[in-house]
Amino acid sequence: MASSIQKHTDVTYLEALAEAGENIFQHDIIQNLPDDEKKRLEEKLQQELPEEMKKEQIRKAFQLAVIKGMKEAVQPHHAMTPDAVAMFMGYLVEKLTSKKESLALLDPAAGTVNLLSAVLNQIPKETIAYGTEVDETLLKIAYVLSNLQEHDVELFHQDSIENLASPEADVVVSDLPVGYYPKDDVAESFRLKAEEGHSYLHHLMIEKSMSHLKPGGFFVLLIPNFIFESEEASALHQFIKDEAVILGLLQLPDSMFKSGQFGKSIWLLQKKGPETVQPGQALLAELPSFSNQEALLDMMKQMDKWFKEEGFAP
Incomplete structure (x- = not known):
């Protein structure tokens, strides 16, 4: 069609x-x-x-069609979050919030809401989601994909650095876009602005999203591994130290990426609040290949134990 x-x-x-x-x-x-x-x-x-389709079937069908479309005119920030990673991030969100009765999610770089809807499809409780996207075409796909899956998603067509209109969220989940932010005048008011030249888009997005996260709320972010090695890394480290506690860092298997320099990890943070406690031990792991089911199940058992020990899961 x-x-x-x-x-x-x-x-x-x-x-x-x-x-x-x-x-x-x-x-x-x-x-x-x-x-x-x-x-x-x-x-x-x-x-x-078909008369009836499961939400995940709808999401995956659209995902394949979007990938086909992106071959025509792909832009770097349009790359799709790998399916296994999106599902795994959903598992992490579900574990971190298992004691909450209802939930508000925010993705400040929502794209086609593939990641957001993969997460929503794994959360059994009442959930509302907010997605912000600057690209109008991707937003239109996000709109129909949310409708077809019958998800409660509010979509905002805006630059989430300059203007993030969503209400406060319990969880920010995002595949963090990487690059430079062109509007120096907007970046000027941020703590994480660059000393000179354009600021990092990914740093500004973390800072802006932090202000839209409830105290005690969580970040589940897909980040590039080099984020900790750039010339602005020390400023980001200090900002996170002031605003949040690091819960964990899960490195994705190298086999998922063309080369090590493109490697990514899932970063788990909790915004400081009255009940935020530094974990006894952060969740640090190199994830096995997602095709190695036995090793992955073993890793998830260890993680389930960590979530219980740290009081996130009953």
């Missing part, structure tokens, strides 16, 4: 994918297409759409 819309309306594949998602949601072809093509798509919609 997306390919047909792209062909007949002269839009990009990703824009057409958002339109196709809206058609599925409305159960109708709402674009102005040639009559014979519209009729063909209407028939396909009736014949091929």
Whole structure:
């Protein structure tokens, strides 16, 4: 359907994918297409759409279509969070918040909400989510993907460094975009602004998100390993020391990345609050390959034990 819309309306594949998602949601072809093509798509919609689809099936189908679309016009910050990593981050959010009755999540770089919805699909309790995205096309896909999965998501079309309009959240979960932030005048008011030149986008996003996290709230962030080695690393370290406690750092297997320099880790932080306690021992681990189920299950057993010992899980 997306390919047909792209062909007949002269839009990009990703824009057409958002339109196709809206058609599925409305159960109708709402674009102005040639009559014979519209009729063909209407028939396909009736014949091929299953009566019932699980949320994860919808998310994965869209994920594959988005990856196809990104081959056309990929931008570095558009890269999709690997599926196994998104699922694992969902597991971590669920463990950290298992004692809470309801939950508010925030992703300040939501993209198509693939990561956010992968997390939401693993949380059994009542949850509302907020997603901020500066790219309008990705936001349109996020909108239809949230609707089709029936998730309670509020989406904001904005630059989350300059203007983060979401309410406070219990958890910030994000695949942190990496690079330089071009608006020096906006960065000027941040503690983590660069001494000279453009500031790091990823540093500013951590600082801004911290201000939208409730006291005692959690960060579950996918970060590049080099974040601790840049020339601004000492300022970030001091900021985190002042504002939060480090709960853990889980290094993803090298086999997931083309080379070591692109390696990433999952960083777990808790914002300081009246009940925040420094963990007896931080959760530090190198994760095994996600295809090695036995080793991964063994690692998760050890993590389950840590969550219980540190009082996060009952």
